Amino acid sequence: MDDPEHRWHDMGGDAAGPVPMDGHDFAIWEKRVDALVILGQQRGHFTVDGLRRALEDMGEAAFNEMTYYERWVASLNQNLIEAGVYSLEELGAKMEEVKARGDTYGAVQS
Amino acid sequence: MTLPVGASVRIKTMSPLGHIRTPKYLRGKTGVVERVLGPFNNPEQLAYMVPATPRTLYRVRFEMGHIWPDAEAPQDTLDAEIYEHWIDQDAP
Amino acid sequence: MPHDHHDHDHLSPSGHPYRKDNDGALSYWQTMEVAIRELMVEKGELTPAQIQAQIDAMDARSPANGAAVVARAWTDPEFKARLLANGSDAAREMGFDIGPMHLVAVENTEDTHNLIVCTLCSCYPRNLLGLPPDWYKTREYRSRAVREPRAVLREFGVDLPADVTLRVHDSTADMRYIVLPARPAGTENLDATALAKLVTRDSMIGTGLPKGA
Numbered sequence: 402m403d404d405p406e407h408r409w410h411d412m413g414g415d416a417a418g419p420v421p422m423d424g425h426d427f428a429i430w431e432k433r434v435d436a437l438v439i440l441g442q443q444r445g446h447f448t449v450d451g452l453r454r455a456l457e458d459m460g461e462a463a464f465n466e467m468t469y470y471e472r473w474v475a476s477l478n479q480n481l482i483e484a485g486v487y488s489l490e491e492l493g494a495k496m497e498e499v500k501a502r503g504d505t506y507g508a509v510q511s
Numbered sequence: 512m513t514l515p516v517g518a519s520v521r522i523k524t525m526s527p528l529g530h531i532r533t534p535k536y537l538r539g540k541t542g543v544v545e546r547v548l549g550p551f552n553n554p555e556q557l558a559y560m561v562p563a564t565p566r567t568l569y570r571v572r573f574e575m576g577h578i579w580p581d582a583e584a585p586q587d588t589l590d591a592e593i594y595e596h597w598i599d600q601d602a603p
Numbered sequence: 604m605p606h607d608h609h610d611h612d613h614l615s616p617s618g619h620p621y622r623k624d625n626d627g628a629l630s631y632w633q634t635m636e637v638a639i640r641e642l643m644v645e646k647g648e649l650t651p652a653q654i655q656a657q658i659d660a661m662d663a664r665s666p667a668n669g670a671a672v673v674a675r676a677w678t679d680p681e682f683k684a685r686l687l688a689n690g691s692d693a694a695r696e697m698g699f700d701i702g703p704m705h706l707v708a709v710e711n712t713e714d715t716h717n718l719i720v721c722t723l724c725s726c727y728p729r730n731l732l733g734l735p736p737d738w739y740k741t742r743e744y745r746s747r748a749v750r751e752p753r754a755v756l757r758e759f760g761v762d763l764p765a766d767v768t769l770r771v772h773d774s775t776a777d778m779r780y781i782v783l784p785a786r787p788a789g790t791e792n793l794d795a796t797a798l799a800k801l802v803t804r805d806s807m808i809g810t811g812l813p814k815g816a
Contacts, residue, residue, distance in 0.1 A: 406526040407535045413722030413773060414536040414579070415746040420758050424737040430633050435734070436657035437640060440649055450558035453724050454530035469740060471632040478635060484560070487642045495638035506633045511641060532775050534722050536749065548705075551777045568776055575771075583753050587769040592776035 409461035430506055431470040438477050447480035455479040513567055514598070518544045520571055521602035522593060530558035533597045537589075541602070542573035545590055553594065567595040660700070664733040668699050669781055670802035672731070674795040676708075677786040690781060694731055701730040707778045709770065711785045711809075716763055718756065718771045718809035719780045720748035726774040728781050732804060739808065749773055759810040782809045787816040 403409050427435075441447060455476035456463075463472055482489060502509040514520065524539040532554050550565035557563045571593045576585025643649045672694055676683035686693035690706030706728060709717040721727065722745050727735035738744050747755050752771050753763055763769055772780045784806040790798060805811025 405528045411535045411723055412742055412746045413534045413720075414750040415742075417743040417746040420738050420743045420747070420755060421741055422738055427734065430636050432658045432661065433640060433654065434636050435661060436654050437636070437643070437649075439661075440653060440657055441643075444648055447560065448554075448557040450530060450554040451560060454558035456724070457530060464742075467632075469737075471630075474632050474636050474639070478639060481639065481643075486648065487639075487646065491642060492635075492638055495642055496634050499634050499637045499641070500629065504629055505627070506629055506637075509629060509634070509637055511637075532723060534773065534775060536722075548778065554776065570778070572770075575769075579750060583751060584765065584769060587752065587771070589749055589771045589773060591773040592778055594776065 403460060408457060409464065410457045427470075434470045434474045434477065438473055441477060441481060441486075446484035446486055451480045451483075452476050513547060514544050514569065514595075516544050516546060520544060520569070520593075521599045522571070523597050523599045529555065531555055533593060534591065536578060537571075537573065537591055537593070540573055540578055542571040542577075545570040545572040548592065551594070553596075569593050569595070569598070661729075661734065664730060666732050666802075666804035666807065667799070668694075669728070669732045669804070669807045670799040671795075672697060672699070672708075672781070673783055673802045673807065674799035676783055677790075677798055678795045683783070686783065699731060704728065704730040705778050706731065707772075707780050708783050709772060709780060710783045713785070714766065715768050715770060716761075716809065717780075717782045718748060718752055718769060719774065719782060720745060720771065721774040722746070722749055723773075723775060726779060728779040728807075730779075731781065732807060736804070756810065759805065761810065761812060781807050784813045785816065787813050790815065 438452060442449060442452075452473070456472055459472060459475060463475070467475070478492065481487060482492070499509050502511070519541060520543070521541045522533060522537050522539060526535075526538070546569070548568040548570060551568045552563035553566045569592070570590050573589045573591070574585065575582040575587040575589055578589060640654065644651060672686065675697060676686050682693065682696075685696070686708045687710060690708040691701060691704060693708070694701050694706055711717055725735060725740040725745065727739060729735065744755065749771055752769055756763055756769075774780055784802065786798070787801060790801070801814040801816075803811050803813065806813045806816075
């Protein structure tokens, strides 16, 4: 597991290569994740610290393999589940309902 | 007691497992209070949605040559925000 | 799809293509986003209009906001003093909605250069400058900016003279930082509007210098 005395996200000073300079603009689904994270905090369900705590607990593999907003939506979900905003049963059923609407992000919007 | 600007402080070396905001590379290092930022609720409690206690937050300045003995420019500095409970009051 | 007008734009405001996952096969995480959004609306937590308003508010934040603050500080010594004393109040004084952000401005001078990083996550003055560039969130930047900052700066094209002190700021807690770059020489006749055009995003993070510097 992650070294408990030097966790993976605590990367200041670690050896690493050249800074990658390529960037991208945010897709609408990423902007929506960002908005839901801000609004979920404004609703009092969690704090930015809770968002980070879940991101850290997801581990280094998630950092390496998932995009930034994929990790954010996973952490958002973790925090909303903990806050009791919805249940896993409700999330599972809703995700099945969404998937059945189509094959692309644009196609599944209600 | 709030530490004054200019006070020499050493950062604790502890590593409790959980959400903490003191980076590993500064633990055990000595710096100087650059400014006092005032009380902020403890993120180590906020992260778990338990009642959070206000703790004094400081900006502490470290010399690069102290943090990294092989620093390219040892006189350069590193400033970080450190909560009071990460400052070792028993340090010399 | 009344909330999906962005999907029909092929180019973003900056002229770059949106990331292609907009149009690709629906992913698990996209499905989760739609589900969370719809659940929150169904439960009366949020309205679609609130969500869109939050997106619009973030879209309205950009480095131009920070550039206006910097240019004002270059032309108004009293404002500069207020900015250095309390960055949040100074930004609000200019009409920028920075929310609850605690902003600290750090000043570059002839003998001091400042650089901003967040090693533990990727804290960024987003409520003033908008969302951070991708490189700011990378392992490479987060790891090395505190260990070999001068080498990192050289990768950004900034070769700091040995007699300039570099101050690196690691945003470990509640503060967010903006660099007040040094005003380039030869700009004495420019007004704040013209000066703001010289202020790049990177110059406010410390990985760059203003145009003409």
